[in-house]
Amino acid sequence: MIQIDIPGFGPVRLSHLVSDFTGTLSVDGDLLPGVKEALNQLSEKLTIHILTADTFGRAREALTGVSCRILILTGPDQDVQKEEFVKKIGPEKVIALGNGNNDRRMLKTAKVGIAVMEEEGCAVEAITAADIQVRSALSALALLLNPLRFKATLRF
16 A cells, blocks of 8 residues: 555545556557566555556567556447446545546546656546646656655645
8 A cells, every 4th residue: 555645635545556558558569668667566565457458469468477457448438447447446545547538537536647648648638637647657657656756746
């Protein structure tokens, strides 16, 4: 669990990381350098769930050796599927990472939503739904590894 009290934002008690894969943790279906190590380090404190449409069909292979649960989504309502997943495990305990339009509802529903800008870009809807926007997956994961950074970003 990761715990931090943020003035004006309130207490944050996180036990789940829910993340998109394509464009968030990967570029062109390849896991970004350093992400595997950061996710495994975070898995000591959080249960990690990867929800993805798996555009390039390589998510399971790319995430081999990562301590996480992978859910490959199908159908046209992936934004709703991601939101419902967060609701099911308890949004107050979730930090979510994403970059696409199909991530916007998950980012808004989670206690903390982070829009991630990698090489594939970040949808404006995802940015406006998030609490924080970062330049990279490693920047997002570094926030979790150094949770006092949240205080500086989210305090009122």
